Amino acid sequence: MDGNGRIHNFGAGPAGLPLEVIREVSDSLPNLNESGFGLLEISHRSEVFQKVIDEARESVRRVLSIPEEYKILFLQGGASLQFYMTALNILREGEKADYLITGGWSKKALKEASRIGDAKNIWSDETNGFRKVPKDGEYDIRDDAVYVHYTSNNTLYGTQYHHLPSSSGKPLVVDASSDITGVEIDVSKHDIVYAGAQKNLGPSGITLVILSPWAISRIGNDIPTMLDYNVHIEKGSMFNTPNTFGIFVLGRVFAWLEKNGGMKEAIRRNKEKSDLLYKELDRTDFWQPHAAIESRSKMNVTWRLNDTSLEEIFLKEAFDCGLGGLKGHRSVGGIRASLYNYISKESVIELVRFMKKFEEAHG
Numbered sequence: 001m002d003g004n005g006r007i008h009n010f011g012a013g014p015a016g017l018p019l020e021v022i023r024e025v026s027d028s029l030p031n032l033n034e035s036g037f038g039l040l041e042i043s044h045r046s047e048v049f050q051k052v053i054d055e056a057r058e059s060v061r062r063v064l065s066i067p068e069e070y071k072i073l074f075l076q077g078g079a080s081l082q083f084y085m086t087a088l089n090i091l092r093e094g095e096k097a098d099y100l101i102t103g104g105w106s107k108k109a110l111k112e113a114s115r116i117g118d119a120k121n122i123w124s125d126e127t128n129g130f131r132k133v134p135k136d137g138e139y140d141i142r143d144d145a146v147y148v149h150y151t152s153n154n155t156l157y158g159t160q161y162h163h164l165p166s167s168s169g170k171p172l173v174v175d176a177s178s179d180i181t182g183v184e185i186d187v188s189k190h191d192i193v194y195a196g197a198q199k200n201l202g203p204s205g206i207t208l209v210i211l212s213p214w215a216i217s218r219i220g221n222d223i224p225t226m227l228d229y230n231v232h233i234e235k236g237s238m239f240n241t242p243n244t245f246g247i248f249v250l251g252r253v254f255a256w257l258e259k260n261g262g263m264k265e266a267i268r269r270n271k272e273k274s275d276l277l278y279k280e281l282d283r284t285d286f287w288q289p290h291a292a293i294e295s296r297s298k299m300n301v302t303w304r305l306n307d308t309s310l311e312e313i314f315l316k317e318a319f320d321c322g323l324g325g326l327k328g329h330r331s332v333g334g335i336r337a338s339l340y341n342y343i344s345k346e347s348v349i350e351l352v353r354f355m356k357k358f359e360e361a362h363g
């Protein structure tokens, strides 16, 4: 536990948030910004809420250096809906889109896009257990592909791009759900960026979607209303009742980030935390890290124990020591520590201390 009786939360999402933000949220529940209306009870059509959503959008734009001509949306349906919605808006029947497959989430994105057009897997590491991401030159993009899609960080397998993947000049669409604001991203080099909020951005139930002028120009006609990006652009993400609570929390998380050094500091902290953990994983072959070294994620660190029969005991003893959320995803097994933006260095130090003791007792 940390000093506040809270578990060291290494869960993959929803994930730990800054305690200051949790307290602000708690204070706003009975009375939001002295409006007299509680946070869960205020109309999305009120001036008070309009200010909340406008400030959240501006803060997102500043933190991620989003060019003025790009649109920012707060939608519902999770990143999973964006697997379909991106393709539905910018791809037509018979047109091509190329997908880099680095894990379960990119496979799902490909599956949904295949409902719309000719979506193709142009690179996959599946037979090798999704241990790495591709290097430029290891895949061919079709000449007439409309866009290239990639997943910047693979939450399940713990791999991550440390470069902007080449799209041979084609528009680039990225699912940045599990590393947005936690690593460098040049939004201006992408045409759609989407991310479920529940890791680095705030609570579940909000999806951040960023659209370039090109993406906006591609939006087709006759798209069902709720799936049409144009509808949400025109209505400022309030065509229907938005997730007011989620937008408020996301805004406070971004405000916290701005007060605490912005993305630059978050990136520095995340590097420091992941370096600490990988150092321990490389110290002894008692641990078996999953990802190839050059593709290691700074957000989700995955490993097995050399003796896999000890994994259950590891998880139980870790939990008893106040270290939670460490169970690997069911498709991978083993251990996964998610080190998102608001997981403290102290939590990682505690984890490494526990690991050393565990090895001494069981190694």
Ligand code: PMP
Pocket: 013, 077, 078, 079, 080, 081, 105, 151, 153, 154, 155, 156, 175, 176, 177, 178, 196, 197
């Ligand atoms: N993409 C990635 C990279 C993810 O990690 C997740 C969730 N863990 C998703 C998509 C799915 O997100 P959601 O649950 O918001 O639909």
